[in-house]
Amino acid sequence: MNLNTDSNHKERVDDVGIYIHIPFCKQACFYCDFHFSTSLKKKDELIDALIVELELRKSEFENDTVATIYFGGGTPSLLSLEEIETILKAVYNNYSVIENPEITLEANPDDLSETKILELAKSNINRLSIGVQSFFEADLKLMNRAHNATEAKHCLELATQYFDNISVDLIYGIPGATHEQWRENIQTVLDFNIPHISSYALTVEPKTALATLIKKGKIEDVDEVHAEVQFHMLINQLKEAGFIHYELSNFSKPGYFSINNSAYWKGKKYIGIGPSAHSFSGESRSWNISNNSKYIQAIQLKTLPSEIEILSVNDKYNEYVMTGLRTIWGVSLETIVAVFGSDFKTYILAQADKYLNEELLYIEDNNLKVTTKGKFLSDGIASQLFKI
Numbered sequence: 346m347n348l349n350t351d352s353n354h355k356e357r358v359d360d361v362g363i364y365i366h367i368p369f370c371k372q373a374c375f376y377c378d379f380h381f382s383t384s385l386k387k388k389d390e391l392i393d394a395l396i397v398e399l400e401l402r403k404s405e406f407e408n409d410t411v412a413t414i415y416f417g418g419g420t421p422s423l424l425s426l427e428e429i430e431t432i433l434k435a436v437y438n439n440y441s442v443i444e445n446p447e448i449t450l451e452a453n454p455d456d457l458s459e460t461k462i463l464e465l466a467k468s469n470i471n472r473l474s475i476g477v478q479s480f481f482e483a484d485l486k487l488m489n490r491a492h493n494a495t496e497a498k499h500c501l502e503l504a505t506q507y508f509d510n511i512s513v514d515l516i517y518g519i520p521g522a523t524h525e526q527w528r529e530n531i532q533t534v535l536d537f538n539i540p541h542i543s544s545y546a547l548t549v550e551p552k553t554a555l556a557t558l559i560k561k562g563k564i565e566d567v568d569e570v571h572a573e574v575q576f577h578m579l580i581n582q583l584k585e586a587g588f589i590h591y592e593l594s595n596f597s598k599p600g601y602f603s604i605n606n607s608a609y610w611k612g613k614k615y616i617g618i619g620p621s622a623h624s625f626s627g628e629s630r631s632w633n634i635s636n637n638s639k640y641i642q643a644i645q646l647k648t649l650p651s652e653i654e655i656l657s658v659n660d661k662y663n664e665y666v667m668t669g670l671r672t673i674w675g676v677s678l679e680t681i682v683a684v685f686g687s688d689f690k691t692y693i694l695a696q697a698d699k700y701l702n703e704e705l706l707y708i709e710d711n712n713l714k715v716t717t718k719g720k721f722l723s724d725g726i727a728s729q730l731f732k733i
């Protein structure tokens with residue numbers, strides 16, 4: 346098996362992606378710093394605005410074909426089937442879409458009743474990304490997740506009956522969660538025969554409820570060493586189960602790589618629709634305002650409430666290094682020369698020398714990659730290879 350490829354992962358240079366941000370959640374998870382509102386009052390207006398934004402921006406992709414559509418959030422599973430289909434119709438009406446695009450919906454276990462899953466299975470959604478995070482009640486309560494452990498298992502039982510392409514999110518490094526519980530969490534996902542897992546360390550973002558609770562001593566602080574041990578447990582347990590560790594936080598059975606996310610990591614273009622959504626044109630990055638009311642007002646006036654940053658050569662190089670090092674594909678030294686010039690290759694090799702000697706990086710087939718030992722430190726190593 347060639348670990349660098351994925352049978353589902355047919356690449357076409359002109360393929361692009363559309364990300365649609367659904368900024369509503371039932372309740373606020375303590376660790377979350379994404380943009381969302383727990384009030385659904387503006388849901389209808391917001392959906393109308395998403396449709397108008399899709400229309401307003403169609404010229405950005407007039408020469409491209411959309412290969413992936415991703416409903417993220419927030420909690421897209423709060424939308425009804427009708428609302429999802431209305432948004433999808435606007436995508437199809439305004440963009441050229443390949444015949445069988447990957448269409449992902451992020452969903453939370455408490456929304457996935459059998460009726461809901463049956464409805465989704467009849468729609469064009471063909472991939473579910475389910476925010477389980479843990480199967481232990483204490484973990485879910487500590488993070489203020491809206492679902493309980495029984496719902497987490499029940500939704501996987503149902504989802505696997507109707508969907509083949511499912512990803513489950515798990516969080517490690519939760520204070521108080523033992524290594525044995527973490528092993529059990531991973532095993533439970535494997536027992537459901539889920540083909541894709543995304544897993545992140547619990548991080549304490551400033552201004553979150555988690556940061557405040559830790560500061561007040563109500564919750565134990567996260568322990569990086571504990572998290573690192575669990576990260577390596579994850580790598581080993583999933584490797585034994587036949588998963589490919591294709592991105593730092595993503596593991597997949599062959600044939601189930603996220604096409605949408607792989608496109609981000611490979612520097613392909615995407616547009617992000619909705620409040621706080623980010624877009625990448627190849628030459629610039631832009632981001633919409635993170636405020637539902639202001640977003641709706643601007644779109645109603647047919648203006649885009651976004652800011653833009655034109656990327657310098659160094660910015661593009663830094664992004665390529667950062668994302669490349671996180672993936673199984675690594676940083677191609679050939680691409681560095683072709684896109685940025687041979688000076689950049691000389692630079693990156695000089696910067697990488699220390700990490701190559703420490704066996705945190707290695708070179709394989711002219712690609713610079715992180716070793717298993719270096720994986721937990723990958724973002725920090727990447728930043729040492731940046732050009733400022």
Ligand code: SF4
Nearest residue numbers: 370373374377418419
């Ligand atoms: S459901 Fe997701 S987006 Fe909503 S608060 Fe929780 S982590 Fe954040």
